[in-house]
Amino acid sequence: xxxxxxxxxxxxxxxxxxxxxxxxxxxxxxxxxxxxxxxxxxxxxxxxxxxxxxxxxxxxxxxxxxxxxxxxxxxxxxxxxxxxxxxxxxxxxxxxxxxxxxxxxxxxxxxxxxxxxxxxxxxxxxxxxxxxxxxxxxxxxxxxxxxxxxxxxxxxxxxxxxxxxxxxxxxxxxxxxxxxxxxxxxxxxxxxxxxxxxxxxxxxxxxxxxxxxxxxxxxxxxxxxxxxxxxxxxxxxxxxxxxxxxxxxxxxxxxxxxxxxxxxxxxxxxxxxxxxxxxxxxx
Amino acid sequence: xxxxxxxxxxxxxxxxxxxxxxxxxxxxxxxxxxxxxxxxxxxxxxxxxxxxxxxxxxxxxxxxxxxxxxxxxxxxxxxxxxxxxxxxxxxxxxxxxxxxxxxxxxxxxxxxxxxxxxxxxxxxxxxxxxxxxxxxxxxxxxxxxxxxxxxxxxxxxxxxxxxxxxxxxxxxxxxxxxxxxxxxxxxxxxxxxxxxxxxxxxxxxxxxxxxxxxxxxxxxxxxxxxxxxxxxxxxxxxxxxxxxxxxxxxxxxxxxxxxxxxxxxxxxxxxxxxxxxxxxxxx
Numbered sequence: 305x306x307x308x309x310x311x312x313x314x315x316x317x318x319x320x321x322x323x324x325x326x327x328x329x330x331x332x333x334x335x336x337x338x339x340x341x342x343x344x345x346x347x348x349x350x351x352x353x354x355x356x357x358x359x360x361x362x363x364x365x366x367x368x369x370x371x372x373x374x375x376x377x378x379x380x381x382x383x384x385x386x387x388x389x390x391x392x393x394x395x396x397x398x399x400x401x402x403x404x405x406x407x408x409x410x411x412x413x414x415x416x417x418x419x420x421x422x423x424x425x426x427x428x429x430x431x432x433x434x435x436x437x438x439x440x441x442x443x444x445x446x447x448x449x450x451x452x453x454x455x456x457x458x459x460x461x462x463x464x465x466x467x468x469x470x471x472x473x474x475x476x477x478x479x480x481x482x483x484x485x486x487x488x489x490x491x492x493x494x495x496x497x498x499x500x501x502x503x504x505x506x507x508x509x510x511x512x513x514x515x516x517x518x519x520x521x522x523x524x525x526x527x528x529x530x531x532x533x534x535x536x537x538x539x540x541x542x543x544x545x546x547x548x549x550x551x552x553x554x555x556x557x558x559x560x561x562x563x564x565x566x567x568x569x570x571x572x573x574x575x576x577x578x579x580x581x582x583x584x585x586x587x
Numbered sequence: 588x589x590x591x592x593x594x595x596x597x598x599x600x601x602x603x604x605x606x607x608x609x610x611x612x613x614x615x616x617x618x619x620x621x622x623x624x625x626x627x628x629x630x631x632x633x634x635x636x637x638x639x640x641x642x643x644x645x646x647x648x649x650x651x652x653x654x655x656x657x658x659x660x661x662x663x664x665x666x667x668x669x670x671x672x673x674x675x676x677x678x679x680x681x682x683x684x685x686x687x688x689x690x691x692x693x694x695x696x697x698x699x700x701x702x703x704x705x706x707x708x709x710x711x712x713x714x715x716x717x718x719x720x721x722x723x724x725x726x727x728x729x730x731x732x733x734x735x736x737x738x739x740x741x742x743x744x745x746x747x748x749x750x751x752x753x754x755x756x757x758x759x760x761x762x763x764x765x766x767x768x769x770x771x772x773x774x775x776x777x778x779x780x781x782x783x784x785x786x787x788x789x790x791x792x793x794x795x796x797x798x799x800x801x802x803x804x805x806x807x808x809x810x811x812x813x814x815x816x817x818x819x820x821x822x823x824x825x826x827x828x829x830x831x832x833x834x835x836x837x838x839x840x841x842x843x844x845x846x847x848x849x850x851x852x853x854x855x856x857x858x859x860x861x862x863x864x865x866x867x868x869x870x
Contacts (some may be wrong), residue, residue, distance in 0.1 A: 305835070318754060324687060333703060333724070344743040361592055364678060372824070379688045379822065400779075408745075422793075423789075423790065423793025423794055423795065424792070424793045424794055425791070425793075426794065428794070434788070434793070435789050435792035436789075437789050450856070453652060456793040457792065458788070458789055458793075459790040460785050460788060461785075462781060462782065462786070462789070463781065463782060467781060470776070470779040470780075471776070471781055471786055471790070473773075473775070473779070474773070474775050474776040474779070474781065474786055474790065475789075475790045475795050476771035476772065476790065476795075477772045477775055478768055478769060478771075478790060478800070478817060479795040479846070480768075480792060480794055481638050481764070481765075481767060481768025481769070481771055481772060482690040482765060482768045482797060483762075484764060484767075484768065484841060485761055485763075485764020485765045485767065485768050485841055486761060486764070487760035488760065488761075488764055488839055488840065488841050489757050489758075489760045489764060489839075490709050490757070490841075491690070491837070492756070492757050492760055492828070492837060492839060493753075493754070493757040493831055494744050495835045496683075496753040496756070496757070496835065497749060497753075497794075497829070498746065498753050498754055498757065499745060499746060502743050502744075502745055502794060503745070503754055503757055504756075505741070505743060506664070506706075506719075506720050506741055506743040506745070506754060506758075507706065507718070507754070507757065507758045508719050509707070509718035509740065509741040510705075510706025510707045510708075510711065510741075510798070511655055511706055511708045511711070511720040511798050511799065511816070512758050512759075512761040512762040512765055512799070512801075513706055513797065513798040514797030514798065514799075515793070515794050515795070515796040516794065516795070516797075517761070517798065519794075533794065534650075542808065548779070552778045552779065554773055554775060554778050554870060555776070557770075558767060558768055558771050581796060587837060
């Protein structure tokens with residue numbers, strides 16, 4: 305199986321590296337050409353001149369890009385190179401509607417689509433411990449399962465096309481709420497004059513324990529906010545959540561509060577920091 | 588070392604059982620006498636006629652009661668039975684101010700006090716996997732450490748008297764926020780028509796993963812709300828958090844929102860349900 309990879313950003317690059325280590329990767333393409341050139345040389349894989357050429361050289365194409373339009377653009381560009389039997393696995397976080405549009409474009413060419421957004425952050429991408437939420441057909445998933453195993457420890461078929469993105473939206477909304485919960489409580493601890501490292505340690509062991517507290521609590525309380533997961537990227541995802549919820553007539557108060565807070569952070573120049581920078585806004 | 592235990596409720600009873608299994612427990616007392624009689628017979632330990640008599644027969648007394656006044660009442664009742672070298676370990680969740688008052692009463696008798704609230708729920712009490720947050724002197728903690736090891740897997744000295752309760756308040760505030768985060772996001776998932784068990788499984792594996800989702804997500808989405816941790820008890824704790832925060836001039840929006848929501852649940856007759864009953868209020 306010849307694998308192509310498009311989008312070598314913070315998440316895409318380590319995923320491509322893991323595919324290369326497992327001898328699955330054949331060809332890469334990136335909007336910023338230099339990045340693809342350097343990485344192709346290092347990994348000993350091909351660098352395609354265009355998404356179309358990458359698609360021609362691939363049986364399975366992974367895409368990992370930033371926004372809904374990017375997914376549709378890159379699939380549009382690949383179309384002449386795609387045909388029956390080929391599969392596009394989109395690991396980007398976009399809306400369910402975009403996933404459905406992408407699947408439709410590919411269907412018309414006889415190719416298949418999986419929406420396969422991931423959770424677990426840059427660490428998860430590097431350590432191949434991502435959780436992967438799949439929307440699409442189970443027989444399509446089965447054909448690429450051995451490849452996905454190289455990237456993720458949890459691979460769950462959620463339902464038809466768009467279900468992976470729906471699940472990711474739920475994940476991102478939950479992450480926003482947890483960010484609010486953890487930063488509010490740690491600010492309280494700080495105000496009480498408690499030893500923060502010990503607070504984080506002992507709370508992590510109980511019923512309020514959570515990944516974010518354990519992995520971001522120590523850094524945020526030492527005023528370190530390197531990503532991790534950037535405020536501006538989570539902000540993009542939360543706007544997707546808000547839109548998807550509104551379409552269902554549902555309000556997500558914690559998501560909406562977090563969008564407001566992130567807007568302040570972005571305006572103050574902290575958009576490229578980790579989402580734990582929300583701690584900056586807690587009194 | 589002769590150990591006494593006062594307060595055989597949902598948390599206290601399993602803790603007393605674990606102390607008995609380790610051959611540490613000597614004598615118990617409970618406000619509802621029948622409960623103490625039955626358990627004393629089962630465990631083969633003494634049942635004291637009063638807190639004072641229990642204190643006389645004990646080197647170390649554990650208390651596990653509901654409210655600030657209960658702690659002060661029971662310590663007041665024990666005072667004639669307490670003297671130099673004796674230690675009271677209060678595992679209740681009350682305010683830092685109550686812990687300080689209790690310590691002062693004991694100090695006047697030459698006895699010592701540790702505030703030692705726990706996290707980890709009824710499961711943690713049963714399985715002896717509690718996290719224990721201690722306020723007090725390290726030499727006092729060292730004298731009872733081998734006993735605490737029978738109850739908890741994490742035992743952390745947070746600082747002087749009251750620091751254990753301060754940490755517990757932070758824990759409870761964080762638990763409230765996480766309850767909001769998880770129930771809001773799962774209601775979103777339900778609205779999107781996603782398979783809930785799979786959503787819980789896959790999100791648990793990523794950066795939004797948390798104890799509450801993993802342990803209460805499956806039950807709440809199947810409309811099962813047996814405690815666990817009762818709404819009315821968390822409500823009591825959150826009022827302590829609110830008061831402690833106000834004393835510092837701090838607002839805790841998620842705690843305040845949760846107090847409001849729990850009030851609705853209690854008025855609708857759900858106060859004895861698990862705190863995950865908050866899911867009932869999500870549209």
